Every structure is written in C-alpha cells, then in structure tokens.
Amino acid sequence: MNFLAKMKGTTKSPPMVSASEIIFSWLGSFLGIASVAYINFHLVNDSDFVMLIGSFGASAVLIYGATKSPLAQPRNLIGGHVISALIGVAAFKLFNGQLYLASALAVATAVAVMHATKTLHPPGGATALIAVIGSENIHSLGFTYALIPAGAGAAIMLLVALVFNNIPGSRRYPEFWL
C-alpha cells in the first residue's frame, strides 16, 4: 500500500455496545473513581499525599468500559501505572531544567518499557507525564509517587473492578492475571 492510500483506512468501526453495557460502564466508572476520590478528598486531604491523579480517569475507561481489552487487565493496570510513574519521576529528576525534554522522554520511555514488560496501559503515559508537569505536591513525593498515588490508586480501582465487573451476567473480569 502506498503512503497516501494507507491514510484512507481499511475497515469500519466496530459495532456499538448494548444499552446495558453502557449503563454498567457508567456505574463501574462512578464507583471506581468515587472510591479513589473519596480517599483523596476526605482521608489524605490533610497530608502531603494525593490519591487521585488525572490518569485514573483514563484507566476507568478501560477497566469499566472495555473490560475484555488486554489493555484493561490487572497486569497492565498495575504494572503500567507503577512502571510509568517510576519513569516519569526519573525523567523529572534528570531533566527538570528542560521540561519539554523531560515530558517527552517520560511518556516515550513509558510506552516503550510498558511494551517491553507486556504491561501496556494507555493511562500509564499520563501517569508518567503527570510526574513531570504535576504540582509541587507531586514533585515533592519523589519516587513514592509510584506507590502512592499511582500503585495504590490503581489497586483500589482494580478491587472495585474485580467486584463490580463480575456481578452482571454479561461481564467477567479479568481475562488474565499475568
């Protein structure tokens, strides 16, 4: 296929999910984010810790909205967030004088390492980026950022996914663990 012909695409968009799937996706996302956000705003509010980061919104899309995707499996969810967080913090520490470079390196390296460890999880890219462009509070966490919020938050969302996604007859979760 020549270069321009490739841009036309080759197939059609997959079918829409059922109404019940839409409702379950909403409900799961609500419960998952509510759990993490409650801890963030009510339990760790007075400490230096945060529990809620933007990339969890993206994780919710996968683990409550596309439960069968390999990208949404526990290995990817936990591994993707923790590995990407470590890479993001490292990038910030090494290149905090040149934030454009630190940002790009953090995300690009996170994608590559997630691939290499079979933990590809798209929100991980955001987790890595947040380590660089996040608040002072985030920066002050250092590598702890990989444990809390990244690892702990993902673990809480995983717990909600394990319970919630196995209640409807039409759903099961996970497809695999490791």
Add this chain to the structure above:
Amino acid sequence: MTNEHVEACVPLDISDGDVYEAMKEISGYLDITPADFKEVYLKAYQHALQRLTQSVRVAEVMTKQVATVGPNTPLRAVAELMSERGVSGVPVIDADRRVVGVVSDKDFLSHMGTGEAQTLMDLVAECLRGSGCVAKPIRQKYASDIMTSPAITISEDSSVLEAADLLVKKGINRIPVVDPEGKLVGIVARADVVRSAPPRGWT
C-alpha cells in the same frame, strides 16, 4: 431453520495457541485477547457459511429441462415419460405453463390395486395374492386424477437453504421452480441441493 443446517458444517478447529502464534506474526499491538479473537472467529465463520449458503439461488442449481405433463395426459403416457427420463415425479402444467400439481411414483402407488398401497412392496404383495392386474383401477385415468394438488412450488430467487427446508418439512423429493408469474422454469430435486452444498472442510 438456518442455524441447524449451517451448524452441521464443522468450522476449522483453532485453539487459543493458534491465535497466539498468528498474533505474533502480525507486527504491532493487537487490542484483543486470543480467547476473544477465537470467539469472534467462530462466530464470523458461522456468518460466512450462512451468507455463502444463502447466496446460492435455486435458479443456479435447478434442472431446467423438465419433463412435464398436462392434466389430460393419460397415465400410461405419464408412466412412460417418467420411465424414459428416469424421474420419480413430474409437474403437471396447464396451457400457460402454470403448475397445477405434481404426479409422483407415490401417487401411482396409492391409486393402484385396492388403493391402499403405500410402497412398491405393498403393491407387489397385492399382485402376488392374485387379485388381477393392479394397474386396472388407473388404466383409463389421467394425470389430473391422481396428481397431488395444489403443487408446492418455490420461486427461482429463493435460496437453496429454503428449498432444502421445504423438501424436509413437506417430505417431498422435488419442488417445481416458478417465475414471478407462476410459470414453470425448472425443478429442484434433493440431489440438486446436495450437490450445491459447500464441501466439508471448506474455509
């Protein structure tokens, strides 16, 4: 009806491992698990089989050179024609080629002898009991006297699967094929349907 027929064709048996190996041959990340892919494959296979079976029209498999008789054809001529053409049934058509009935060997059997024979052997037994010529009751009769009427017909645009379903449900061996005006254009027999089936192991 369709699923029963279609599922009789066993799809190529693939394992999760086969899918895993195939996924390794495709460069780039595939956002689907081997198990889900296998499920999609098996379902897609059934859809393809159904589409292909249903896309074969009756017109493509029917016999076009049909031996026919008229309502007033003497039964002797009907029998001779069936014998000559080696068929077990013929459509009875009127002057406009509209199908008014079908005469089959079963119709002959049930009108011969004492009129109670269902099979050839019933008739042979009756004959051997010595009750005279078993053909006597129909000797002076015509096609319209013994034909099954009204005839079950099928349009030339129907699918072979529909023809197969009709053959089984009505317990008949052939169906006259008619055009939109109801005029005879061919005949589809059980053998025609069997020949049109995709070969086993087809992929």
